[in-house]
Amino acid sequence: MSNESGFVAGTLVHTNKGLVPIQNLKVGDLVLSKSENGEGETAYTKVLKTFKSAEKMPIMGPFLGVFCTANHPFWVDGEGWVAAEYLDRFSGGPVVTLNQGLLLPTYSYENAIDIFKVGGLYLVQTTEPGLVIHVQNLISKNATINNVDFDLVDFRSGVPLIVYADDDNSSLGYYSKPAIKYIRENGLNKMPGVVVLNGELDREAISYYDQLIDYVLSHGGFDTGAYQDYVYNIEVENFHTYFIHEDGYWVHQ
Numbered sequence: 001m002s003n004e005s006g007f008v009a010g011t012l013v014h015t016n017k018g019l020v021p022i023q024n025l026k027v028g029d030l031v032l033s034k035s036e037n038g039e040g041e042t043a044y045t046k047v048l049k050t051f052k053s054a055e056k057m058p059i060m061g062p063f064l065g066v067f068c069t070a071n072h073p074f075w076v077d078g079e080g081w082v083a084a085e086y087l088d089r090f091s092g093g094p095v096v097t098l099n100q101g102l103l104l105p106t107y108s109y110e111n112a113i114d115i116f117k118v119g120g121l122y123l124v125q126t127t128e129p130g131l132v133i134h135v136q137n138l139i140s141k142n143a144t145i146n147n148v149d150f151d152l153v154d155f156r157s158g159v160p161l162i163v164y165a166d167d168d169n170s171s172l173g174y175y176s177k178p179a180i181k182y183i184r185e186n187g188l189n190k191m192p193g194v195v196v197l198n199g200e201l202d203r204e205a206i207s208y209y210d211q212l213i214d215y216v217l218s219h220g221g222f223d224t225g226a227y228q229d230y231v232y233n234i235e236v237e238n239f240h241t242y243f244i245h246e247d248g249y250w251v252h253q
Helices: 171-185 203-219
Strands: 012-015 018-021 030-033 043-052 060-063 066-068 073-076 080-083 123-125 131-135 150-154 161-166 194-198 232-236 241-244 249-252
Touching: 030 232, 131 203, 150 171, 150 203, 161 171, 161 203, 171 194, 171 203, 232 241
Parallel strands: 161 194
Antiparallel strands: 012 018, 012 030, 012 241, 030 043, 030 241, 043 232, 060 066, 073 080, 073 249, 123 131, 131 150, 150 161, 241 249
C-alpha cells in the first residue's frame, strides 16, 4: 500500500455490501478484487489496512468523477499497471472497467501542457475553497485552461459533486453544454455525483460560480494554484487491487 497515492473522500469502492465511500472502509471489510497479474476471476477479499494521507496532496482527475493522485495505478488493457498521469489517449491502451468495458482517457501526457506539474487532467482551485475547475481534453501542446473544456467540481461537502448549468447566458452554462447535450440525448434525469442547475431558478448560484470561473480564466489558473486534498487508500489481502466508481475502474492499492 502506497503512503503517497490514493483517492479523495467520497470515492466509491465495490464491496460485498455494495458501493462504499473509501474513507468509510474498515479492516476486515470485503472489497471486490482480482489478482494483480490480471489473471483469474474477481473475488471479494479482505481489507488489511486503511490509509489517509497526513497532508493534502495535489489531485488530478483521469476520468469523469474520478479524483486521485497522479501516481495511482490503473490497469490498462495490453499494458498492465500505469500511473494515472501516464494514461494516454493516443499512444496508450484503454483502461479496464467492470461496467463500461474499455475506456480511453481524454488526454495525452505526451502532448498536454501541465502548468502545475501535477499530471493528467489537473484541477485548479478557485477563490472559494473546495470549488475547483477540472480541465478536460488535454490533447494538444497548445491547450491551456483558457481554451479547453472543463467541469466545475464542488468538494466542500467532502464528497465531489460536478456542477453543470442548463443555461445559455453564463460561463458555467457555456462550459456545461457538452454535458447537458449528453444528458438530454440519453434521457437521463439523474447522474451520480452530478447536479444540474436551472438557468432561471438557480440564477444567484450560477452568477456566483461565473465570478469564480471568470477570475480563474482571467489569471490562467496561476493565481489560485492546483487543488489539493487528503487522499485515502487501502491494502487488500492477496490480490492487492480493488474497483472504484460506479463504472468499476480497476486500480492497484
